Amino acid sequence: MRMRSLEATAWSVLVIVACAVVGAADPVLEPTPDVGAGPNHRSGAPYRAKLSPPLAEGTVLVVKGHVRAGDTAEPLSGVVLDAFQADARGQYDMRGYDYRARVLTDENGYFEFETIHPESYGPPPHIHFVIRLAGYRTLRTELLFRGDLEKRGERDHAEALVTSLVTKQVGGRSYEEGTFDIVLTPER
Secondary structure, three states: OHHHHHHHHHHHHHHHHHHHHHHHHOOOOOOOOOOOOOOOOOOOOOEOOEOOOOOOOOOEEEEEEEEEEOOOOOEOOOOEEEEEEOOOOOOOOOOOOOOEEEEEOOOOOEEEEEEEOOOOOOOOOEEEEEEEOOOEOOEEEEEEEHHHHHHHOOOOOOHHHEEOOEEEEEOOEEEEEEEOOEEEOEOO
């Protein structure tokens, strides 16, 4: 009887240790969903903090956020966010680099850029991202806007890809602001 009790205890300890080891490999943060880059990506966009050209038609939009490692939740610096979008008429610039830019995260994993609120060319308005950092999987994703989705009655998008825009005022002028926090997956 005692032997079976010791054997049961040993198996219980082994199961607990195995679960702890398996759990250690699980991500600390849920990775941002990869939805593909879309057909209008062009490499070589300039590094700058503004996607739209000066005085572009449309509502000014500031997008900010942090990029973190999924396995440690640590902020990631030097991440390249290649962002691109349609203009206020739902068209992509396929000749130049209007509405396209590459942005780097700072030492706290923070990024911020200015653009205009994109218009729909069929799907809901969105901003595409191709996100790269050595040692992490390349992420191809997009940011959508809750108000646009609600107007269209769409509810089937991953919550991590949707931001609620806040209207802010500066010097008598208004702009929209949204947050997009991103989690990258290590290559391991």
